[in-house]
Amino acid sequence: MASDVNLTVFVHQLLGAVLLPPFLYLLPVLLALLLWQRRPGLARGLMAISLLLAWLLALPVTAITLNGWLERYPPADLVQVRQTQAIVVLSGGKKPAPEYAANVLTSDAAGRLRYAAWLARHTGLPLLLSGGAPLGGEPEALVMARTLREDYGLQPRWVEAASNTTLENARLSAAMLGETGVGRITLVTQAWHMRRALPFFEAQGLRVLAAPTGFTRYEAGGLLLWIPQGRAMQETHQALRELLGILYYTIREHFTG
Incomplete structure (x- = not known):
């Protein structure tokens, strides 16, 4: 139940919902709709940005790249x-x-x-x-x-x-x-x-x-890594969430020591 959710976890979940996909590429769409009448050129640009983000964040090559920054430790011996x-x-x-x-x-x-x-x-x-x-x-x-x-x-x-x-x-x-x-x-x-x-x-x-x-690996390669996939969307999301978590704790450590 909602009342059972830890407050710290709730705040983390809320920040993630606002700062991560799908809201990350829906936000330019919302801004475009608000600006369509007054600034149609800017609105079309925001729509293009949204489509580009949606495509990039669904690519296996993006998932591999983002998670590659995180997967710095090799398998254990x-x-x-x-x-x-x-x-x-x-x-x-x-x-x-x-x-x-x-x-x-x-x-x-x-x-x-x-x-x-x-x-x-x-x-x-x-x-x-x-x-x-x-x-x-x-x-x-x-x-x-x-x-x-x-x-x-x-x-x-x-x-x-x-x-x-x-x-x-x-x-x-x-x-x-x-x-x-x-x-x-x-x-x-x-x-x-x-x-x-x-x-x-x-x-x-x-x-x-x-x-x-659970390393981020794909059996296929080449051009297939540039075709959007549902799995890639999930793995890109997890990488962005983890990078956001690292940033959060880095800032927290800076201010709290």
Whole structure:
């Protein structure tokens, strides 16, 4: 329910709705309609800008380029993973599934959990699942824990189910790990999310090995990368949202220290 939504998350969602697609390229259309009678030339220019933005933000080549700026960490090496003490998995959302009469993980969250389970099986390291309920309802970490048990036959050692932001993921997870003397972790999250997430964990005094997953890749190439696709629209949106998040925390750090 709306009343269950965390206030900070609500503000982030609202800013994202205003500053990101589709409103980003609908805004020039609205301005064009307002100016059509008084400034028809400017109005036509705004309409052209809107169409250009809509086309560019739906291209696979745009999605690859934008996410490429974020995906700075390479895949993890198992030898290095074994030198850490725990695997921390960040939640990536949940959704109702009527066919199961329960919540299930979104595709991003499911991908993170699958990779974390694979790492755990190859290294024997314990798992920490981190994620609260920023939009209300069941905490995402509990959905991850249930999926981990039912689908992979693994049991998490820690379940952090109170965080609502990536910054809170880091703070609350570090507190749990500190109680058992864990100071070196492997961090699992989306490749585009790692650039923002990893420094938060390092700021808690942890030594962090990045284990990104879900890289932005397309099987096709050449001219096909210049044909608009629905998937590209989604991946462009996520990249712009993440870049906006990085800008937000950079400005916040500047003013708060």
